[in-house]
Amino acid sequence: MTAVELVGVGKVFNPGRADQVVALTGVDLTVESGQFVSLIGPSGCGKSTLLRLVADLVPPSEGTVTVAGKPARKARLDQEYGIAFQQAGLFDWRTVQRNVELPLELRRASRSERRERAREMLDLVGLGDFARHYPPQLSGGMQQRVAIARALAVHPPLLLMDEPFGALDEMTRERLQDELLRICARTGTSTIFVTHSIPEAVYLSDRVVVMSPRPGRITDVIDIDLGSRNEATRQSADFFAGITEVRRALRGTEVAA
Amino acid sequence: MGIGGLALWELVVKAGRIAPFVLPAPSAIWEQFWLSREVIWKTGLASGTNALVGLVGGAVLGILAAMVASRFRLLGEASIPVAAALNALPIIALAPILNNMFESTSSIPRRIVVAIVVFFPVFVNTLRGLRQVDPTHRELMDSYAAGGWTFTRLVRLPGALPFVFTGLRQASSLAVIAAVVAEYFGGLQDGLGSRITSAAANTAYPRAWAFVVGACVLGLVFYIAALGLERLATPWRRP
Ligand SMILES: Nc1ncnc2c1ncn2[C@@H]1O[C@H](COP(=O)(O)OP(=O)(O)OP(=O)(O)O)[C@@H](O)[C@H]1O
Ligand SMILES: [Mg+2]
Numbered sequence: 001m002t003a004v005e006l007v008g009v010g011k012v013f014n015p016g017r018a019d020q021v022v023a024l025t026g027v028d029l030t031v032e033s034g035q036f037v038s039l040i041g042p043s044g045c046g047k048s049t050l051l052r053l054v055a056d057l058v059p060p061s062e063g064t065v066t067v068a069g070k071p072a073r074k075a076r077l078d079q080e081y082g083i084a085f086q087q088a089g090l091f092d093w094r095t096v097q098r099n100v101e102l103p104l105e106l107r108r109a110s111r112s113e114r115r116e117r118a119r120e121m122l123d124l125v126g127l128g129d130f131a132r133h134y135p136p137q138l139s140g141g142m143q144q145r146v147a148i149a150r151a152l153a154v155h156p157p158l159l160l161m162d163e164p165f166g167a168l169d170e171m172t173r174e175r176l177q178d179e180l181l182r183i184c185a186r187t188g189t190s191t192i193f194v195t196h197s198i199p200e201a202v203y204l205s206d207r208v209v210v211m212s213p214r215p216g217r218i219t220d221v222i223d224i225d226l227g228s229r230n231e232a233t234r235q236s237a238d239f240f241a242g243i244t245e246v247r248r249a250l251r252g253t254e255v256a257a
Numbered sequence: 258m259g260i261g262g263l264a265l266w267e268l269v270v271k272a273g274r275i276a277p278f279v280l281p282a283p284s285a286i287w288e289q290f291w292l293s294r295e296v297i298w299k300t301g302l303a304s305g306t307n308a309l310v311g312l313v314g315g316a317v318l319g320i321l322a323a324m325v326a327s328r329f330r331l332l333g334e335a336s337i338p339v340a341a342a343l344n345a346l347p348i349i350a351l352a353p354i355l356n357n358m359f360e361s362t363s364s365i366p367r368r369i370v371v372a373i374v375v376f377f378p379v380f381v382n383t384l385r386g387l388r389q390v391d392p393t394h395r396e397l398m399d400s401y402a403a404g405g406w407t408f409t410r411l412v413r414l415p416g417a418l419p420f421v422f423t424g425l426r427q428a429s430s431l432a433v434i435a436a437v438v439a440e441y442f443g444g445l446q447d448g449l450g451s452r453i454t455s456a457a458a459n460t461a462y463p464r465a466w467a468f469v470v471g472a473c474v475l476g477l478v479f480y481i482a483a484l485g486l487e488r489l490a491t492p493w494r495r496p
Contacts, residue, residue: 057396077402089393092493093415102411106401134493 001069003158003190004031004054009063011049011216022215023049027063029209029218036184036191038201038208040246046216047194048086051160054192055083068157079107082156084164086194088143090135090150096122097131100150107154121149124179126172141167148176152183159184159191165200174234177204181229198250202242203229210249220249281463289467296452297471304448305475307364308436311371312479315432316425318372319379326380327387327413337381344377352442359444367439367448374435379424386420387413419494422487429483433476449475 009027014020024046031037039047052058053065056072067075075081082103090099100118109117122128125145135143144167151159165173181204184191195201201208202224210220224242226233233239263283269275270282277285290297326336351373355366390413398408440450449472456465488495 052396055396055400057399076400079400079402081400083397083400085393085396087393089391089397091394091412091415093418093491103401106403106407136493 001033002030002066003033003035003068004029004192005064005066006030006050006053007064007066009053009060009065011046011053011058012061015061024053025215025217027218029221031190031192033190034184034188035206036181036193036204038205039192039194039211040196040198040201040208040250041211041216042213042250043196044216045211045213047211048162049216050211051083051162051192051194055081055160079154080156081158081160082151082154083160084147084151084162086162086166088135088140088147090143090146092135094134095131096127096133096135096138096146099135099146100153103150103154117153118149121153122146124152125149125176141169141172144168145172145176155187155189157189159189159193161191162194163196164193166196173200178229180204198243198246199234199239202226202239202246203234208242208246210246212252219252222246222249278460278462281466285463286466286470289461289463290470293464293467297449297468300447300449300452300468301471301475303364304433304436304440304450304472305478307367307439307448308371308432308475308479310364311368311436312375312428312432314368315372315375316379316428319376319424320383320421322376323380323383323387324409326384333384333388336384340377340380343373346373352439352444356442356444361443362445364445366444367436370439371432371435374431375428378427378431379421382420382424382427383417386417389420390416419487419491422483422491426480426483426487429479430476433472433479437472437475 006027006029009024009029010022011024012020012022027050029037029050039050041047049058053060054067054072056065056067056076065072068078068080070078070080090096091102094102097115097118100121101114104114104117119128119131122131125148127142127145127149130138130142135146138146144164148161148164151161151164165176168176177200180191183189191204193201193204195204203226205224208222208224209218210222211217212219222242222245226236226238226242266280267282267284270277270280322336322340326333352366352370355369359366394412394416395408398412403411437448437450437453440446440448441454446455449468452468453465453472456462456468
């Protein structure tokens with residue numbers, strides 16, 4: 001089963017106007033079920049746009065987007081994915097706990113189930129003690145972690161994450177990377193993960209998709225096979241080889257651009 | 258500083274620098290205030306009730322109108338100047354007309370005047386709040402496939418709440434002013450406004466001022482109540 005399939009996808013913002021932007025062109029990408037795919041590339045190369053196309057939050061200008069074997073729109077209406085944006089996007093008027101509960105609430109989960117699941121996710125991101133706080137009382141990195149907990153809470157079959165660990169310190173970041181891998185492996189979740197960090201992309205992914213700007217497109221897809229990750233993985237030769245390969249691919253985009 | 262100001266005021270009046278019929282000494286006003294405390298309480302209650310009924314009515318209308326206006330972009334654009342025109346309508350012009358439309362024993366004209374005055378700040382602020390939606394919130398709710406009403410209930414309304422209360426805070430003081438001033442133009446004479454005019458007409462200036470002080474206190478009570486309600490309803494905005 002393929003989790004996500006994009007065929008000949010292009011996206012033009014404001015077509016025919018002075019501020020027309022070709023955000024993406026000729027994108028073909030397949031994410032197999034249970035796969036972890038990272039998107040990496042310079043700022044403005046269309047990573048967030050690609051994620052939004054999969055999420056059916058913007059329509060493609062050309063090509064087709066298929067999610068879980070259905071058109072992207074149907075998949076969105078069936079709530080086939082969970083998403084964490086580049087901005088935390090928490091609701092100030094809800095406590096941290098109730099922010100995490102929101103997607104469960106909309107899926108009509110029972111009160112006790114909501115409570116339990118939110119608790120579990122908040123503990124996972126290390127914010128169990130902040131359940132009753134309001135988002136404005138939290139730091140940026142803490143808010144981002146709440147947003148991650150919110151995306152994970154429903155155990156979606158597909159997880160879309162836009163630089164979720166960008167605002168975190170290195171230690172928290174590595175811990176959450178391992179947690180994320182553990183969750184994805186346990187639940188068989190497919191993931192598309194946007195990041196600016198080469199080591200992070202290599203460590204997490206089965207495949208790293210390298211993109212380049214103007215116009216945004218995929219220039220390389222690098223397969224990674226690190227086996228099951230553990231502490232030693234971050235020091236392994238395979239890990240460093242992967243980093244070197246991705247870095248070289250990114251260099252290529254820089255020269256081209 | 259307040260005490261110093263009062264003392265200075267007392268001194269200046271006592272020294273004859275300001276004629277007592279222009280501005281009586283604070284002690285004279287206080288004396289009258291104490292003497293008339295029962296009447297002030299009774300008339301204050303009448304004016305307060307008018308202000309409260311008008312405030313609630315005007316606020317509910319303002320919020321509902323803002324919700325309707327925010328649903329349709331064009332209506333939203335068009336409604337602001339209409340509301341502004343309504344706001345520019347002077348109570349002075351309105352009160353006598355309304356007084357003639359109802360029986361002289363009716364409290365309704367004053368309450369309508371209050372509601373009209375309250376409508377504008379509540380409407381404008383609420384509309385601004387309803388329109389200001391974080392694009393990430395919009396996308397998030399779309400990703401949950403949330404429908405229009407769910408979105409309104411979970412995002413737009415709570416997001417607009419701080420704006421609604423900004424409007425209510427402004428409206429609370431205006432409501433009291435309107436309730437008092439509306440009585441200057443006839444109608445039922447059982448509130449603070451009627452006592453201010455009748456005392457002034459009898460050149461009982463300290464007494465008139467005593468009722469003005471009563472009106473100030475009433476306005477303050479309304480403002481503080483609105484502030485307290487705001488604190489209760491928007492706990493996430495605690496400093
Ligand atoms: N809603 C929009 N309207 C117009 N142009 C847009 C819109 N969203 C994105 N763009 C344009 O599309 C291009 C790609 O933007 P996108 O946000 O996908 O980049 P990104 O790779 O996520 O960058 P970053 O790493 O900085 O987040 C940019 O040139 C941007 O200006
Ligand atoms: Mg982005």
